[in-house]
């Protein structure tokens with residue numbers, strides 16, 4: 339971070355209430371900050387600068403409201419953490435603020451100590467990101483709270499923590515293998531529901547009728563083969579969390595039913611006439627752009643908005659390369675524990691080669707490469723030579739005619755990977771485009787290290 343003269347303000351306080359503003363300015367000075375006060379959104383936008391380390395922003399401002407100010411502040415200074423002050427019982431604004439990128443929120447009235455603890459924490463995190471080197475490759479990453487060396491992911495984790503506590507519906511977006519399921523479990527673990535069920539339902543894994551029964555249950559005789567009645571996942575996970583994976587593949591016939599549950603928390607089993615209630619928290623995930631599905635008319639717009647109360651986007655691994663050493667160390671520790679092995683270190687060249695790679699299959703592919711590399715070595719250190727053939731097999735092969743001719747296997751791999759990416763990682767779509775079964779798509783994903 340560049341150094342500024344010692345009297346340059348580094349904390350922007352935005353509140354139109356003069357008494358509160360004065361109080362916050364005095365408290366900020368007492369806590370070692372150099373505050374600058376603004377009374378309106380416009381004033382705040384003019385006052386924020388590269389020297390500003392954090393903003394405390396009141397929601398109720400006279401000109402543009404706090405949310406609009408927040409959005410513009412974030413556009414101009416994407417890395418500037420903003421703490422939003424909201425009214426008591428104003429969960430809606432809190433959710434909107436988090437969605438718009440607020441680092442945190444506090445409901446008025448709040449303890450000054452809480453605000454300055456939060457600010458201190460934000461400052462410390464920013465410093466750590468700038469200064470702390472990636473974890474040593476040999477360090478074992480315990481299964482504690484999630485950590486990250488990437489500023490993008492740290493911001494995501496902060497929002498995730500707040501979202502977990504708010505109990506709202508969450509939409510996790512990100513490419514295949516980025517960790518949507520992993521994050522969904524974390525959200526559940528951090529929420530007040532952690533002692534209850536966490537249930538995953540993969541939307542494309544079942545045909546429509548079975549999926550309907552899986553989600554909502556059925557009564558005996560509801561369809562051929564329904565010899566006994568069965569509770570659906572909304573009943574079983576009523577106090578817990580239901581994770582709906584690949585929600586973009588939810589058949590259109592089931593979309594109104596899901597919308598109803600999300601709106602009214604009520605539903606019928608298939609073939610049932612008793613209205614059942616559920617308190618399930620829904621986390622949905624998608625690796626396709628749901629908005630484009632809405633535009634195509636295959637996904638209901640009202641359902642999209644119901645699911646997308648809070649969207650958490652998990653960046654692809656190539657956009658958070660700082661995390662590769664830590665993730666690799668954690669994965670190696672997990673493999674070692676599973677195989678009762680003393681474990682492996684990565685040589686610095688090996689680590690560099692992992693960082694240099696683009697990881698189209700994201701964390702899942704990293705796991706796969708390390709799993710295979712450790713299976714083929716008897717040494718405690720993984721070298722670049724152990725990884726090179728595995729990484730090479732994922733790299734673009736030279737186009738035919740440019741070098742040696744491609745083998746049939748390479749052609750198959752390229753056609754598959756290209757189609758898979760063009761279909762946005764959608765397995766059903768890939769299967770249709772290539773004229774193969776979904777099962778074969780799963781096999782090919784595994785064979786090419788994308789699963």
Ligand SMILES: Nc1ncnc2c1ncn2[C@@H]1O[C@H](COP(=O)(O)OP(=O)(O)OP(=O)(O)O)[C@@H](O)[C@H]1O
Nearest residue numbers: 513514515516517518519520521625668701702705
């Ligand atoms: N932050 C992380 N730390 C450790 N392991 C992780 C992390 N993120 C993802 N993984 C691991 O990477 C693999 C892929 O993650 P996950 O299944 O959650 O991805 P996904 O985004 O849900 O994929 P898909 O869209 O294909 O369902 C899993 O084995 C998971 O345990």
